[in-house]
Amino acid sequence: MLGKNRVSRETRICDHPDCSNTFEVRVTSNRKFCCISCGSRGRKHSDEEIEKQREITKLLWQDPEYKRIQHEARLGRVGGWNRGLTQETDPRVAAQAEKISGSTQSKETKAKKSKKLKGKSYVELHGKEKAKEIIKKKSEAIRGEKNYNWQGGISENPYPEEFVRVRKEIKTRDDHRCQLYGKTGITEKKEIGSGLSVHHIDYNKQNCKPENLITLCCSCNGKVNANREYWKIFFRDRLQEGALIL
DSSP states (O other): OOOTTOOOEEEEEOOSTTOOOEEEEETTOOOOOSSHHHHHTTOOOOHHHHHHHHHHHHHHHTOHHHHHHHHHHHTTSSSSTTTTOOTTTOHHHHHHHHHHHTOOOOHHHHHHHHHHHTTOOHHHHHOHHHHHHHHHHHHHHTSGGGSTTOOTTSOSSOOOHHHHHHHHHHHHHTTTBOTTTOOBOOHHHHTTTOOEEEEETTSOTTOOOGGGEEEEEHHHHHHTTSSHHHHHHHHHHHHHTTOOOO
16 A cells, blocks of 8 residues: 555556666656657657757747857856866866867868858858957957967068059959959948958069059958969969959
């Protein structure tokens, strides 16, 4: 006979074909599996269920408070088994942090993302307000002593006075378009600091001849600082062939 406030329980065997674990439940319970893993293993979700869950997840991550809580939880500051633990005090937290920081994407995933984002501005991807924040953070991250080209506050090769006059003529010649991707210096982009620059093809600031100058957007002007020999040939051929983007 059961005592007062006692609930009758029974032992059951997990219904999953690959599991033989036993578990105790109330006699009136409808539970058939020993754990969530066994209950969800082999279950297939419909396309409608998957799409619905995606929409719910998107809405959740649009909430700043939800994002903050998730960030705090990953650091072990709120909820979960890792609450209050740090990398120094618990090896499990250290292993988790190493896994997150060391995770890499496959070449296929990187190529897919690159193709999706190529040629799009921050305004197109994130909206005007968010684009301003992103560009401001990026600018502050490479400003002054943080920049790898920092020369103690003094430019090693300052632009000559002639360049100030000539660069306006070059922009007009190139129809105010980036000669790599065809972007224009429209007002909307100028508001967030993405105007046009005049690039020295041979990377010599003192050489201000028209055949050594070409118009680029700020993004491309930074891009061509790498692999310089390739870009020298590329832009010289474009000018010689008269193949400007107009």
